[in-house]
Amino acid sequence: MTKVIGIDTGGTLTKIAHLDAQGELQYVSFPSNDLQAVREWILAQGDLDEIGVTGGRTEQLREALQDVKTIHYIVEFEATLKGVRYLLKQQGHQIDECIITNIGTGTSVHYMNGNHDVRVGGTGIGGGTLIGLSTLMTGITDFEEIRTLANVGKREHIDLLVEDIYQGMDTPIDGKLTASNFGKVGITEQGNQPVEDVLATIQGLVGEVITTFSIQYADEKKTEHIVYIGSTLSDNAHLERVIANYTRTKKHSPVFVGDHGFAGAVGALLNIVEHAIT
Ligand SMILES: Nc1ncnc2c1ncn2[C@@H]1O[C@H](COP(=O)(O)OP(=O)(O)OP(=O)(O)O)[C@@H](O)[C@H]1O
Ligand SMILES: [Mg+2]
Structure with missing residues (x-):
């Protein structure tokens, strides 16, 4: 099995989604101002095939991981929506159309309708x-x-x-x-x-x-x-x-949705899984 992880480096927290030996999603997070800890965690995983990354602090993460692995970037909103769609389905919600409000350091609001999605707005209150x-x-x-x-x-x-x-x-x-x-x-x-x-x-x-x-x-x-x-x-x-x-x-x-903090990381992970399949 290929070993892949998804990382969402946000303004406050860096979230990582990865798969255990049974193929179940696992999560871990670190403060985004300690990317050295993220690097150490990644190195401790042994041989990774690929890393999917997203989030506003991706550039700082790239610097910390310069020598590490092949990195696939996906833009934050695309990763978030990909992750939310997956988590909704996984948790048995049959929702085709909704507003998605991501309360991170700041807040971003999206509209999803089937496969279509658009960021409709945001607020600095978060x-x-x-x-x-x-x-x-x-x-x-x-x-x-x-x-x-x-x-x-x-x-x-x-x-x-x-x-x-x-x-x-x-x-x-x-x-x-x-x-x-x-x-x-x-x-x-x-x-x-x-x-x-x-x-x-x-x-x-x-x-x-x-x-x-x-x-x-x-x-x-x-x-x-x-x-x-x-x-x-x-x-x-x-x-x-x-x-x-x-x-x-x-x-x-x-x-x-449970695991709601990790939608972006899950999206970044799915992105490379799809990338590996196609
Ligand atoms: N362990 C933690 N340490 C600090 N804040 C935490 C922690 N766990 C949850 N929070 C809360 O979660 C918020 C960050 O949420 P989230 O990780 O979704 O945002 P982010 O991705 O870092 O930011 P953004 O998406 O706006 O760049 C913090 O502002 C705080 O209110
Ligand atoms: Mg975020």
């Missing part, structure tokens, strides 16, 4: 924003700590809901919707909030902006499903809840 705002507001920099604390935090003393504004009146829209992320703080002047509540609210902001954005494209394309991917969702139950609830409120169906 996983990098989550880490950046969390660091500035709470001093916590570690993703795992952020997602764990956010999961037990409450947003009710920081976010302003529609029903908080329309006191004692019927609300023109769902009263439980956020009227203003962080908006209650300025009104109540309660500046001191528990760290977990601040983190939950940051994550609420990031999740709601991204969902709002994705829904607009889903409405425009008249498509039901929105598939959310990217490592920002990794074991991140709170972010998933924020996104799923809001997407459903807006009458669309959220879809989360």
